[in-house]
Amino acid sequence: MPVPKSLLGRAFTLLGVFSEQRPSATLSELSRLSGLPLSTTHRLVRELLQWRALDRDARGRYSIGLRLWELGALSPGSLDLRERALPFLEDLVEVTRHNAQLAIRDGLDAVFVERLSARDAVSVVSRAGSRLPLHATGVGLVLLAHAPAQVQELALASPLRRFTSRTICAPARLREALAQVRRDGYAISDRQIEMITYSVAAPVRDAGGEVVAAVSVVLPTGARTDAAVSAVRTCGRAISRALGAP
Amino acid sequence: MPVPKSLLGRAFTLLGVFSEQRPSATLSELSRLSGLPLSTTHRLVRELLQWRALDRDARGRYSIGLRLWELGALSPGSLDLRERALPFLEDLVEVTRHNAQLAIRDGLDAVFVERLSARDAVSVVSRAGSRLPLHATGVGLVLLAHAPAQVQELALASPLRRFTSRTICAPARLREALAQVRRDGYAISDRQIEMITYSVAAPVRDAGGEVVAAVSVVLPTGARTDAAVSAVRTCGRAISRALGAP
DNA sequence: GCCCATCTCCCGGTCAGTGGAAACGACTCT
DNA sequence: AGAGTCGTTTCCACTGACCGGGAGATGGGC
Numbered sequence: 068m069p070v071p072k073s074l075l076g077r078a079f080t081l082l083g084v085f086s087e088q089r090p091s092a093t094l095s096e097l098s099r100l101s102g103l104p105l106s107t108t109h110r111l112v113r114e115l116l117q118w119r120a121l122d123r124d125a126r127g128r129y130s131i132g133l134r135l136w137e138l139g140a141l142s143p144g145s146l147d148l149r150e151r152a153l154p155f156l157e158d159l160v161e162v163t164r165h166n167a168q169l170a171i172r173d174g175l176d177a178v179f180v181e182r183l184s185a186r187d188a189v190s191v192v193s194r195a196g197s198r199l200p201l202h203a204t205g206v207g208l209v210l211l212a213h214a215p216a217q218v219q220e221l222a223l224a225s226p227l228r229r230f231t232s233r234t235i236c237a238p239a240r241l242r243e244a245l246a247q248v249r250r251d252g253y254a255i256s257d258r259q260i261e262m263i264t265y266s267v268a269a270p271v272r273d274a275g276g277e278v279v280a281a282v283s284v285v286l287p288t289g290a291r292t293d294a295a296v297s298a299v300r301t302c303g304r305a306i307s308r309a310l311g312a313p
Numbered sequence: 314m315p316v317p318k319s320l321l322g323r324a325f326t327l328l329g330v331f332s333e334q335r336p337s338a339t340l341s342e343l344s345r346l347s348g349l350p351l352s353t354t355h356r357l358v359r360e361l362l363q364w365r366a367l368d369r370d371a372r373g374r375y376s377i378g379l380r381l382w383e384l385g386a387l388s389p390g391s392l393d394l395r396e397r398a399l400p401f402l403e404d405l406v407e408v409t410r411h412n413a414q415l416a417i418r419d420g421l422d423a424v425f426v427e428r429l430s431a432r433d434a435v436s437v438v439s440r441a442g443s444r445l446p447l448h449a450t451g452v453g454l455v456l457l458a459h460a461p462a463q464v465q466e467l468a469l470a471s472p473l474r475r476f477t478s479r480t481i482c483a484p485a486r487l488r489e490a491l492a493q494v495r496r497d498g499y500a501i502s503d504r505q506i507e508m509i510t511y512s513v514a515a516p517v518r519d520a521g522g523e524v525v526a527a528v529s530v531v532l533p534t535g536a537r538t539d540a541a542v543s544a545v546r547t548c549g550r551a552i553s554r555a556l557g558a559p
Numbered sequence: 560g561c562c563c564a565t566c567t568c569c570c571g572g573t574c575a576g577t578g579g580a581a582a583c584g585a586c587t588c589t
Numbered sequence: 590a591g592a593g594t595c596g597t598t599t600c601c602a603c604t605g606a607c608c609g610g611g612a613g614a615t616g617g618g619c
Binding site: 073074075076078079082085086087090091111114115118120122130131132133134135136137138139140141142143144145146147149150153154157158160161171173178180182183184185186194195196 | 319320321322324325328331332333336337357360361364366368376377378379380381382383384385386387388389390391392393395396399400403404406407417419424426428429430431432440441442
């Protein structure tokens, strides 16, 4: 992958070195992983430090700085959706005793904008900021089912990544699942990401009635889902109302 | 304020136009508010769109893009502190029935990295991403009391902003309050930001024993604080342990 | 249809950014 | 104490990415 010529491109390539698996890096690692020459990397890092987009710890490791977090907190997904949804997610956790998640669609991914945990609940792999493919998650099935037809066709035409032996990988199976989600008004994701979890997801709509997010709880495999379905759908409607949905 | 000469400086100045009060803006607004010429603004905005750092809606208004939120979610304050603290904050809300907050210090500000709300609790002005001066908040008093002496002296030497008639504005009063926080191991903030709220805050320590955050609940003015003090201190210790504190 | 505001695009000029090389600092080993 | 290694920092001649005024395009309101 060639290094971008533009300065902004280089800065974002540098920032892109950080991930959940690598939340910090040395200067040399940043240079090596971004493909930028060492002195170029040094200059960019110095300026990103000045703008608080990066921080440096006592041992010379760099990590994402507070300023990027603050800027990110101004995104509509955070400032509007997530802040309004939080009280309802807390209700959902309290009522169902399971972990709750809120996700939006970005391309063919579900991006988790919040995850609240319940005491003693089955653990989940996502955290705020995680991405998972749409087809393999409850929230993703809801988001895809209500996405523009073009997005659905693109998803059906793309390789569908397998996570467990039960992950939906056949386009025909996915198409059928999406139709069922639209009929039912919710999705149940059965052992798609891990063999130990179900998830139950429902849509969240905005003032225009568009599905802009999905909310879910994650249950242990084999748990009864009917009460969870009711709770999640109710939560989805409450969040929708908070967003101004009719 | 002159426009920075560096491209990164200009980009951050542009992004700095966005705030909680102004989460979106048109191209012309971005140019006017940042001080950048229109065509310069247009070029920068176009590239920030490409990198998903900005988004544009159907009516031509720009807002912070998902990529900045994702990058920000990788900051230590979010990925390490906030993700680990969330379950304990949820516990605190459930037990005390009050809104809970988690904040870190940045200069002379308390930056709220999380705020969970309780049903029917007194509302609070902060949200994730908000800043308030240290001296005027419970979390801020805790963070300042345990900050390096140089930071404390700087705060004492700086103008102390008044929010209510009870806000601490005299350096001597603040010094005394900080000493008491260190003695007690917690802070009670009495009608400092609004006349209708107290807050009770306790420290959160890292593996090295340093105070890296503070947790609080917000009570209506006049409410008994003793039970809240116990709950908040217990929560602070639990989060500390999750961060590897001894 | 006209006016106005906003947005988009062009392109000659220039200075902010480039990156290899040298110097510096910290650490380890003998 | 000295040598070697590794990572970081600094320098500076060169250059092309960026600059931004101005012309044109677009869309909304009257």
